[in-house]
Amino acid sequence: MHITVITATDSQIPQPLHGKNLARLARECFANHQILTIDFKGVRTITQGFCRELFFPLITEFGADFLKSKLMVINLNDANEKLMQSAFKNLDDYFDKLSEVNHQGCDEEVFDMNQTWLIKAREIARENPVLTELVLGITDDAMRTALGHLSLEDIQFIARSNWLCFTPRFSSQFLMNINKEQPPIVEAMLGLTGSIC
Incomplete structure (x- = not known):
């Protein structure tokens, strides 16, 4: 895919919002x-904010x-290249702030469970x-599409909510009778129906 910045942003001086939009296209x-x-080509100057919003996430x-293997940047003039290099000098600060925000006022275990689930759900939605539906029990096409388009920032934002992002696929009756059911039957029921009553 080839994206011409000046065409995609309709601006000779792309702003942070343009960087965010281009990052979505990149994903x-x-x-x-x-x-x-x-x-x-044709971009007069860029801002550090544009670089941060496009490249850092x-x-x-x-x-x-x-x-390095999937992204090429071409026709960057000398002044813009210096601005981009200057923006990348602040990369450590960006990661420090991101890490700090990720763990602020959030139950660590809930955060870890949510993040792990959302990353796996995104992977499954993108690949197959x-x-x-079979593995996660998600039957809604719009939800599948939305999961596949989540960015890491989106995932971390949702994971910090202190609410679990998923619900059990079994009923209380199933839990009360768990020792009476044989594992293959449980697996078959989950696989075929997406839930256990």
């Missing part, structure tokens, strides 16, 4: 296993090695949407 591209080229979510 869609990566979810479809495509290499992304971001073309800065992608680095957090996908890692630097992934981006049919399995979201």
Whole structure:
């Protein structure tokens, strides 16, 4: 995929909001296993805020090695390249603040469970949407699509809510009779119906 910044943003001086929008397009591209080229042709100047909103969340979510192989930046003039390098000098501060916000006023165990569940749900929704119903019990197509488009920032925001993001797929009666049921029957019921009554 090839994105020309000046066309996508309709601006010669892209702002932080434009960076956030381009990061969303990048996620869609990566979810479809495509290499992304971001073309800065005609862009007069960029802001550090634009760079932070575009690149920092992608680095957090996908890692630097992934981006080196899947993301190309072309036609960056010397002044813009210096601005981008300056923005990247603040990367440690960004990670420190993100880590601090992630654990502020939040039950650590609930946060870990939510984050793990949401990351796995996003992975399943991206790779094989049919399995979201079988493995996770999610039958709503809109929910499957939304899960597949979550960013790491979205996941961490939801995970910090102090409310579990998932509900049991079994009834209280099933729990009371758990020793009477054989494991293969339980697995079959979950797999076929998505719940146990």
